[in-house]
Amino acid sequence: MDTRLVVFDLDGTLVDSRRDLADSANEMLAGYGAPPLGEEAIGRMVGSGAAQLVARALEAANLEVPLETALAQFLAHYDRRLTHHTRPYPGIPELLDELAAGDVKMSLLTNKPLDASTRILETFNLIDHFRLLVGGDGPWPRKPQPDGLRFLMKEESAEPADTVLIGDSSVDLQTARNGGVRICLARYGFGFLDLAPEMLRGDEILVDRARDIAQAIR
Numbered sequence: 001m002d003t004r005l006v007v008f009d010l011d012g013t014l015v016d017s018r019r020d021l022a023d024s025a026n027e028m029l030a031g032y033g034a035p036p037l038g039e040e041a042i043g044r045m046v047g048s049g050a051a052q053l054v055a056r057a058l059e060a061a062n063l064e065v066p067l068e069t070a071l072a073q074f075l076a077h078y079d080r081r082l083t084h085h086t087r088p089y090p091g092i093p094e095l096l097d098e099l100a101a102g103d104v105k106m107s108l109l110t111n112k113p114l115d116a117s118t119r120i121l122e123t124f125n126l127i128d129h130f131r132l133l134v135g136g137d138g139p140w141p142r143k144p145q146p147d148g149l150r151f152l153m154k155e156e157s158a159e160p161a162d163t164v165l166i167g168d169s170s171v172d173l174q175t176a177r178n179g180g181v182r183i184c185l186a187r188y189g190f191g192f193l194d195l196a197p198e199m200l201r202g203d204e205i206l207v208d209r210a211r212d213i214a215q216a217i218r
Contacts (some may be wrong), residue, residue, distance in 0.1 A: 003104060003217050005158035007149060007181075009167035010110040010117055011046055012189030014092055014126065018043040019085040024078035025057045028070055034061040043190035047171040048143075049111040049136045050075060082116060083123045089188060091211035096129040098214045107152040109165070109175075111136035111143055132156070143171050146179035153179075164205075164217045170195045173204070184217050186210070 011017045018039055025045075026036040037060055045056040054071045058064075099106060106129050110117050114135025121127035132152055134140065140147035153163055160180040165172060168189025176183035184205040185192060205216050 002162060003164050004162040005105045005107065005153060005156045005164070006099060006217065007107045007109050007152055007163065007165045008130075009165070009169070009172050010108060010112055010120070012043075012168035012191040013089075013166055013172075013186050014108075015086050015088050015120060015124070016190070017086040017120070018046070018190045020081045020083070021046055021053070021078065023084075024074055024081050025053065027077045028054070028074040029057060029061050029063070031073060032061075032063050032065055032070075034063055037061065040190070040193070044194040047111065047169040047191050047194075050078075050113070079116070082119060086120060088124050088126065089186075089210045091209060093124075093126065095210050095213055096126060100129055102214070105156050105158070106130050107156065108133040109143065109148050109152060110134070111171070113137045144174035144178055146175060149175060149179040149181065153181075166213060166217075168192045170199055173199060182217070184213060186213075 008014055022039040022042040025042050029036065037057060042057065045053045051071055054074050055067055058070055108130045112135060114133060114137055117133060117135050118127065132155055134148040134152060136142045140151060163181040164184055165176040165181050166184045168186040169191030173183055173185065184207060187206055187208050207213050207216050
C-alpha cells in the first residue's frame with residue numbers, strides 16, 4: 001500500500017541536536033562539581049525524554065542529587081542553548097519538500113517537550129510541513145508507547161499499513177513495532193549508535209542519508 005502518513009522523530013532524525021544537549025547536560029553536571037561527559041556518550045542517553053537523559057547523566061557522573069532539581073537545571077540550560085549548534089541534517093529541507101509535493105501527510109512524534117520542538121522547527125522553517133505535533137509532555141505516554149502514534153494515525157485517517165515512522169533509535173524502532181507500522185531507521189542519527197544489531201529483524205528500512213528517505217519508503 002502507498003505511504004499516506006510519515007511520522008518523524010526529531011532529535012537524531014530531522015535535526016542534529018547532540019552538541020546542544022551535551023553542552024546543557026555538562027553545564028548541569030558542572031554545577032555539582034562533576035567533570036564533563038563526552039558528547040557521544042550523552043548522545044547515547046537521548047531518546048526517552050529529558051528526565052531519563054538527566055538520570056542517565058547523573059548516574060554516569062556518580063552523582064546522587066534530586067532528579068527533579070537536576071532536571072530543572074538542565075532544562076534551563078537547554079532552553080538557552082536550544083539552537084546554538086543544532087541544525088537540520090543535510091537534505092532534510094529538500095526531503096520534506098519532496099514528500100509534501102507527493103501529497104504525503106507528515107506529523108511529528110518526539111519525546112522532547114512540545115514547546116522546544118516547535119521552536120526548533122520554527123527556527124529552521126520546517127514547521128509548516130507538519131500539521132500535527134506530539135511532544136513528550138502531552139497527554140499520551142512517551143515513546144515507545146504507541147499512544148501518540150495511534151492518535152496521529154487516527155487524526156490523519158491512516159492505517160498502520162500505510163504509515164511509516166522515521167527515527168534513529170531503539171525507542172523509535174520499538175514504537176513502530178508497538179504501533180504496527182513500518183519503520184525507517186536513519187543510520188546517520190546519533191541514536192543509531194545505541195541500537196544493538198540483534199534488535200533488527202531484517203524488515204526495517206535503513207537509510208544512510210536523509211535524501212534517500214523518500215525513495216526508500218515508497
